[in-house]
Amino acid sequence: MQIPAAVEALSALAHPSRLGAFRMLIRAGEAGVPAGEIAREIGAVPSTLSTHLTILTHAGLIRSRREGRSIIYLADYDGMRDLLAFLMADCCAGRPEICAPLSDIAQAAACCAALETPCG
Amino acid sequence: MQIPAAVEALSALAHPSRLGAFRMLIRAGEAGVPAGEIAREIGAVPSTLSTHLTILTHAGLIRSRREGRSIIYLADYDGMRDLLAFLMADCCAGRPEICAPLSDIAQAAACCAALETPCG
DNA sequence: TCGATATTTCCACTATTATCGAATTATCGA
DNA sequence: TCGATAATTCGATAATAGTGGAAATATCGA
Structure with missing residues (x-):
């Protein structure tokens, strides 16, 4: 991921309604x-929300599929993973000694338990 | 971290100059x-950059100290960790089965090697 | 086909953000 | 104290983003 794409993704998430919608979709899963x-x-009017969803889609953070009259939105986990990887890369690769606290995030988030090849 | 603080941090990073400055500071360390x-x-004029640095500071992502005539800026790793934890929380806690890919981030970033209490 | 439902697109308006020159503040060395 | 250097604050302007009503598009069930 390059700076422009990262900025686009960060901008997409940098709005209360969009961040709320995105978190809802993360929780909702497939x-x-x-x-x-x-x-x-x-708590948004349809046209405004539609704009927000378009922004999140262009940023690669969500996708959608039509189901009858409804359009179902889902989180794009690959896009989110790319963004997180981009944000973490400099912290960990550039300054390895300040990376330990970030590992705690993964632990707190119960990530390591899901690892196929456990750390170390 | 609550939604408003997360939005503020995301907004702060959602600008090419500010993201570039922040990454530079992450790499620069203490x-x-x-x-x-x-x-x-x-490549920014002083007044514009100063505005950007103020925004990053208010968002809790950087700090500063005066050294003679210069003002030295540094990354606030705690602030960054809080933001990453917030972004990862829903992914991992809410949907544990989709968390594995995120663990790869930690691995790719060489995070696990730095763990005092290795995963598992 | 028709009316209802779900959503998007278009458009105008408002609000916020970004930019940079000029003035100001702080520090230093002589 | 003075001139130079480093940075910030102020203020005006330009650019971008957010909002929601109205119209358009798509789908459904009758």
């Missing part, structure tokens, strides 16, 4: 959430 | 970088 339900939860 | 040198590297 099932996704229809646009209307997101709008209701977030 | 030594930090004087404002003027950041401006030169980023």
Whole structure:
């Protein structure tokens, strides 16, 4: 991931409604959430929410599929992983000795338990 | 970290000059970088850069100390860790089965090698 | 086909953010 | 104390982003 793409992704998340929508979709998983339900939860009018969802989509953070009259949005985990990797790269690679605290994040998030090839 | 603080941090990073400055400071470590040198590297006039550094400071992502006539800026690793933890929390806690890819980030970033209490 | 539902696109308006020159503040060395 | 250097604050302007109503598009069930 390059700086422009990272800036686009960060900008997409840098809005209360969009961050809220994105977190909702992360939690929802593959099932996704229809646009209307997101709008209701977030408290946004349909047209505004649609704009927000477009921004998140262009940033590579969410995707969508049509299901009947609804359009189901889902988190794009690959896009999110790319962004996190980009943000973590300099911390860990550039200054390895300040990386330990970041590992705690992975632990706190129960990440290591899911590792196929455990650390070390 | 709450949504408003996360949005502030994300907004702070969602600008090419600010993201560039922040990454420079992450790499520079405790030594930090004087404002003027950041401006030169980023290619920004002093007043504009100063505005950017203020935004990053308010977001809790960098700090500064005066050294003679220079003001030395440094990354605030705690602030960055809080932001990353916030972004990762939903991915890992809410949907543990999609967390494995995120662990790869920690590995790719050589994080696990630095762990005092290795995963598992 | 028609009416209802779900969502997007378009458009105008408002609000926020970005930029940079000029003036100001702080520090240093002579 | 003075001139030079480093940086910030101020203020005006330019650029971008956010918002929501109205119209358009797509789908469904009758």
